Amino acid sequence: MQLFFIDEQINPDEVVTLAASDFKHAVQVLRMKVDTKIQIADGTATAYPAKIINIEPVTSTIEAVITGDPLADTELPLAAEIICGLPKREKADWIVQKATELGVTRIIFFAADRSIMQWRANQVDKKLTRLQQIAHDAAAQSHRRRVPEVDYWPKLKAALPTTGLNLVAYEEVVKEHEDFGLVKAFKQLQTNPETVRMIFGPEGGLTVSEVAQLQEVGVQPVGLGPRILRTETAPLYFLSSLSYTMELLK
Amino acid sequence: MQLFFIDEQINPDEVVTLAASDFKHAVQVLRMKVDTKIQIADGTATAYPAKIINIEPVTSTIEAVITGDPLADTELPLAAEIICGLPKREKADWIVQKATELGVTRIIFFAADRSIMQWRANQVDKKLTRLQQIAHDAAAQSHRRRVPEVDYWPKLKAALPTTGLNLVAYEEVVKEHEDFGLVKAFKQLQTNPETVRMIFGPEGGLTVSEVAQLQEVGVQPVGLGPRILRTETAPLYFLSSLSYTMELLK
Numbered sequence: 001m002q003l004f005f006i007d008e009q010i011n012p013d014e015v016v017t018l019a020a021s022d023f024k025h026a027v028q029v030l031r032m033k034v035d036t037k038i039q040i041a042d043g044t045a046t047a048y049p050a051k052i053i054n055i056e057p058v059t060s061t062i063e064a065v066i067t068g069d070p071l072a073d074t075e076l077p078l079a080a081e082i083i084c085g086l087p088k089r090e091k092a093d094w095i096v097q098k099a100t101e102l103g104v105t106r107i108i109f110f111a112a113d114r115s116i117m118q119w120r121a122n123q124v125d126k127k128l129t130r131l132q133q134i135a136h137d138a139a140a141q142s143h144r145r146r147v148p149e150v151d152y153w154p155k156l157k158a159a160l161p162t163t164g165l166n167l168v169a170y171e172e173v174v175k176e177h178e179d180f181g182l183v184k185a186f187k188q189l190q191t192n193p194e195t196v197r198m199i200f201g202p203e204g205g206l207t208v209s210e211v212a213q214l215q216e217v218g219v220q221p222v223g224l225g226p227r228i229l230r231t232e233t234a235p236l237y238f239l240s241s242l243s244y245t246m247e248l249l250k
Numbered sequence: 251m252q253l254f255f256i257d258e259q260i261n262p263d264e265v266v267t268l269a270a271s272d273f274k275h276a277v278q279v280l281r282m283k284v285d286t287k288i289q290i291a292d293g294t295a296t297a298y299p300a301k302i303i304n305i306e307p308v309t310s311t312i313e314a315v316i317t318g319d320p321l322a323d324t325e326l327p328l329a330a331e332i333i334c335g336l337p338k339r340e341k342a343d344w345i346v347q348k349a350t351e352l353g354v355t356r357i358i359f360f361a362a363d364r365s366i367m368q369w370r371a372n373q374v375d376k377k378l379t380r381l382q383q384i385a386h387d388a389a390a391q392s393h394r395r396r397v398p399e400v401d402y403w404p405k406l407k408a409a410l411p412t413t414g415l416n417l418v419a420y421e422e423v424v425k426e427h428e429d430f431g432l433v434k435a436f437k438q439l440q441t442n443p444e445t446v447r448m449i450f451g452p453e454g455g456l457t458v459s460e461v462a463q464l465q466e467v468g469v470q471p472v473g474l475g476p477r478i479l480r481t482e483t484a485p486l487y488f489l490s491s492l493s494y495t496m497e498l499l500k
Binding site for chain 1: 322323324348351352353391392393394431432433475476477478479480483486487490491493494495497498499
């Protein structure tokens with residue numbers, strides 16, 4: 001069943017108007033009609049079952065009525081952010097799409113020392129707009145209640161908030177037995193579900209210097225198991241095990 | 251550091267010859283030379299640190315000597331198999347690559363009722379050979395100790411082994427409170443680490459009939475959290491949370 005996001009708060013007794021930007025896709029691609037059942041998630045991250053009652057091509061308007069109680073939440077019980085060194089080619093698209101399915105609340109790309117791909121300052125807005133659309137579509141498809149934000153930090157250390165639990169995926173620490181431990185981090189979150197962020201290197205990894213600078217501001221290095229994970233896989237390991245711990249294990 | 255697979259068992263006191271099929275990539279792409287440090291994993295899934303001592307272009311031969319004790323294992327402590335309804339386009343490549351990084355021991359594709367992509371009988375070998383190469387390369391990159399097998403089953407139910415723990419990812423059961431529970435499954439594996447298999451539907455999911463037939467032969471339906479996961483994401487959720495449970499939580 002197709003889910004749509006709207007910005008306003010839903011009043012279940014009133015007609016809801018879908019976003020004009022959804023009109024073309026809903027009518028021409030999904031071929032929705034009057035009486036089609038849908039879900040609508042509003043600006044308070046609450047979703048309702050609904051039914052289309054009117055399609056007006058002249059104004060690109062779709063109107064719907066709410067047909068039941070609010071649906072169960074599908075969001076992680078805490079804010080989870082991934083901070084990724086800019087990867088090559090279309091991997092950023094993949095990361096945004098898959099991380100959104102897995103519940104991420106914010107995806108930040110940064111210019112890592114080893115990032116081969118660079119974003120020029122005048123390209124950033126266009127790239128973020130495109131990735132934000134990917135996040136929007138993935139959030140709708142996976143029946144999220146909110147759309148994750150996609151951001152870009154030219155400088156990682158300066159932009160990193162000091163609140164929350166900050167981690168960096170770095171397998172060298174496992175070998176040197178300096179692993180703070182993902183298990184320890186997750187146990188901490190189960191007791192105190194604050195915002196958790198994990199930083200990931202690009203292809204080639206983070207440099208020793210980058211990790212040292214992060215440790216200076218309290219970022220804890222953690223290992224993600226014994227195998228080497230690609231830059232686009234590691235965030236999915238983190239989010240999947242976080243979901244398993246916070247949503248299934250509880 | 252590059253890892254190479256060989257079929258035979260390594261004798262640490264003898265010169266090791268790499269597979270001829272690795273010659274071109276090692277020398278022309280990776281530009282390896284005499285004294286380059288490498289890792290070699292042998293037919294017993296044991297890996298050693300090594301050093302190249304001779305490169306012979308005429309016979310496409312690379313010889314190396316073992317330079318230390320066996321390396322720590324990087325394999326999951328149990329056999330883990332994913333059984334995937336044939337997905338569209340290049341998603342099969344992606345699934346094989348990512349699942350291999352995450353430790354899968356066998357990847358089986360099958361013709362699901364809703365699979366849009368079909369493999370004709372005379373195409374199967376060629377497709378499997380190609381996917382097997384992707385698994386080989388991903389296993390080497392992620393420093394696995396063995397290469398997972400890639401297989402194809404025209405008929406799922408008939409081919410499914412009755413030994414081990416068989417699960418099917420099916421979110422409908424969560425809604426109907428018939429969820430066997432991934433947590434329960436993993437707890438069972440922690441006590442009794444037998445082979446675990448999870449079946450995944452293609453785009454559009456498994457049909458009610460397919461799931462009913464699987465339940466008839468003892469397959470347990472499990473949910474993978476509250477969000478809808480794409481056909482290529484769900485296996486990664488399973489393998490990541492399995493790794494977290496069996497390798498990190500222990």
